[in-house]
Amino acid sequence: MTTSTNTKPPIIWQNVILFTLLFAISCGVVPWYAYQYGIDAKHWVWLLITFSFCNLSITAGYHRLWSHKTYEAHSALKVIFALGGAFALQNSALHWSSDHRVHHKHVDNNDKDPYSAGRGFWFSHIGWMLREYATNQHIDYTNCRDLQKDKVVMWQHKYYLPLVLLTNIGIPLLLGIIYQDIWGMLLVVGVLRLCLSHHSTFFINSLAHVWGSQPYTTKNSARDNAVLAVFTFGEGYHNFHHIFENDYRNGVRWWQYDPTKWLIKSCSWVGLTTKLRSVSDLRIELAKAKAKLQYAQTRLSADPTQQEHSAKLAQEFERLTQTLNDYYQTQKQLLESKYDTVMKQYEHSLLQMKYTQLKQELKQQRRNWHLMTTRIA
Ligand SMILES: [Zn+2]
Ligand SMILES: [Zn+2]
Incomplete structure (x- = not known):
C-alpha cells in the first residue's frame, strides 16, 4: 500500500475507539473522580511505578533489546519486559520490532517508513495506527527471523491478548482490592497510566523527529532533545540513536538523562544483562x-x-x-x-x-x- 493513492485506507475502528476512550476518560472522568472522591499518594505512587514498568519494558525490552539487539538479557528479565510490553498495550514485541526495524531502514521514506515524520506530526504520532496503512507489509516478520527463535518473544506473541487482559485489568483490580478503591485504581493505574504511557512513547516517533538538535547526523529527521528524554526514559536522544542504533545508550554522555541505559548497565552488574554494545x-x-x-x-x-x-x-x-x-x-x-x-x-x-x-x-x-x-x- 502506498501513500500516493488518493483514497485513504479503511479506518481501524478498534484502535480509534480505544485511543479516543483512553484520552477522554483520562481528561474527563479521572479529574471528575479526583474531585468527587479524591485521589491520593497511593494512586500517584502506583501510577509512577506502573508507568515506569510499562515504558522501561518498551525502551529497554522492545526497543534496545529486541529491535536493535544492543545487549543480551537473562530469560527472567525478558519475561518481565514481555509482561510490561503487554501491559503497555503496544502490540507484541515481535510486531513492534518488525515495524521499528522498517522505520530505521527506511527512515523518512513516506512510502516505506511505517511512521514517517515526513507525513506530518499527527501521522507519525498516532495516525499511522488508525488506518490500514500497512496491512500486508511485514505480516510474515521476515525482518525478525532472529526474534522468531526467541522463546520469550514467541510466547508473548502467542498469548499476547490474554497477557494484555491479565495485566491491564488484573494489576489495577488487584491494587483496587488491596487499597479498597477499585474504581480509583482502575481509572488511575488502568486508564490514565495507559494513556500517558502510549503518548510518551508515541512522542519518540513524532516529536523526536521534529523538535531538537542534530549534533550527530543530518541525514534523517531524528533529533536530540533533553526535555523529551525525561518523559521517554532516555529515548529523547534520538539523533544519536538513529546514527548508532546498535549502541545500548541513547544519551551517550554519563550526565545525559537516560534511565534505560542505567537500567541495562546496572543489570549487567548482577548478570541479568550481558554483551552490552557501544560505539567508540x-x-x-x-x-x-x-x-x-x-x-x-x-x-x-x-x-x-x-x-x-x-x-x-x-x-x-x-x-x-x-x-x-x-x-x-x-x-x-x-x-x-x-x-x-x-x-x-x-x-x-x-x-x-x-x-x-x-x-x-x-x-x-x-x-x-x-x-x-x-x-x-
Ligand atoms: Zn526514529
Ligand atoms: Zn530504534
Missing part, C-alpha cells in the same frame, strides 16, 4: 565533527565568495580527523601497555609523552574547530 568515542566525535562540517558548508555554499573559507574548513576537518585517530589509537596502545610485561620502561615513557602531546594538540584543534564552525553557523 572516536566514531562519536568524528560523527559530530562531520555534522558540524556539513552545517557550515551548507551555509557557505549559498555565498560564492566564501569558497576559500570552505576549503580551509575542509582542510581543518582533515587535520582534526587525523589527530583524533592518532589520539584514540595512542590512548588504546597506552592502555594495553599497562599489561605488557615485555615492554621496556623507556618505550612506555615515549608512548606516554606522545599521548600527552596529542592530547594538547587535540585540545587546541577542538577549540579551533568549534570557533570556525560556530562562527559560520
Whole structure:
C-alpha cells in the first residue's frame, strides 16, 4: 500500500475507539473522580511505578533489546519486559520490532517508513495506527527471523491478548482490592497510566523527529532533545540513536538523562544483562565533527565568495580527523601497555609523552574547530 493513492485506507475502528476512550476518560472522568472522591499518594505512587514498568519494558525490552539487539538479557528479565510490553498495550514485541526495524531502514521514506515524520506530526504520532496503512507489509516478520527463535518473544506473541487482559485489568483490580478503591485504581493505574504511557512513547516517533538538535547526523529527521528524554526514559536522544542504533545508550554522555541505559548497565552488574554494545568515542566525535562540517558548508555554499573559507574548513576537518585517530589509537596502545610485561620502561615513557602531546594538540584543534564552525553557523 502506498501513500500516493488518493483514497485513504479503511479506518481501524478498534484502535480509534480505544485511543479516543483512553484520552477522554483520562481528561474527563479521572479529574471528575479526583474531585468527587479524591485521589491520593497511593494512586500517584502506583501510577509512577506502573508507568515506569510499562515504558522501561518498551525502551529497554522492545526497543534496545529486541529491535536493535544492543545487549543480551537473562530469560527472567525478558519475561518481565514481555509482561510490561503487554501491559503497555503496544502490540507484541515481535510486531513492534518488525515495524521499528522498517522505520530505521527506511527512515523518512513516506512510502516505506511505517511512521514517517515526513507525513506530518499527527501521522507519525498516532495516525499511522488508525488506518490500514500497512496491512500486508511485514505480516510474515521476515525482518525478525532472529526474534522468531526467541522463546520469550514467541510466547508473548502467542498469548499476547490474554497477557494484555491479565495485566491491564488484573494489576489495577488487584491494587483496587488491596487499597479498597477499585474504581480509583482502575481509572488511575488502568486508564490514565495507559494513556500517558502510549503518548510518551508515541512522542519518540513524532516529536523526536521534529523538535531538537542534530549534533550527530543530518541525514534523517531524528533529533536530540533533553526535555523529551525525561518523559521517554532516555529515548529523547534520538539523533544519536538513529546514527548508532546498535549502541545500548541513547544519551551517550554519563550526565545525559537516560534511565534505560542505567537500567541495562546496572543489570549487567548482577548478570541479568550481558554483551552490552557501544560505539567508540572516536566514531562519536568524528560523527559530530562531520555534522558540524556539513552545517557550515551548507551555509557557505549559498555565498560564492566564501569558497576559500570552505576549503580551509575542509582542510581543518582533515587535520582534526587525523589527530583524533592518532589520539584514540595512542590512548588504546597506552592502555594495553599497562599489561605488557615485555615492554621496556623507556618505550612506555615515549608512548606516554606522545599521548600527552596529542592530547594538547587535540585540545587546541577542538577549540579551533568549534570557533570556525560556530562562527559560520
Ligand atoms: Zn526514529
Ligand atoms: Zn530504534
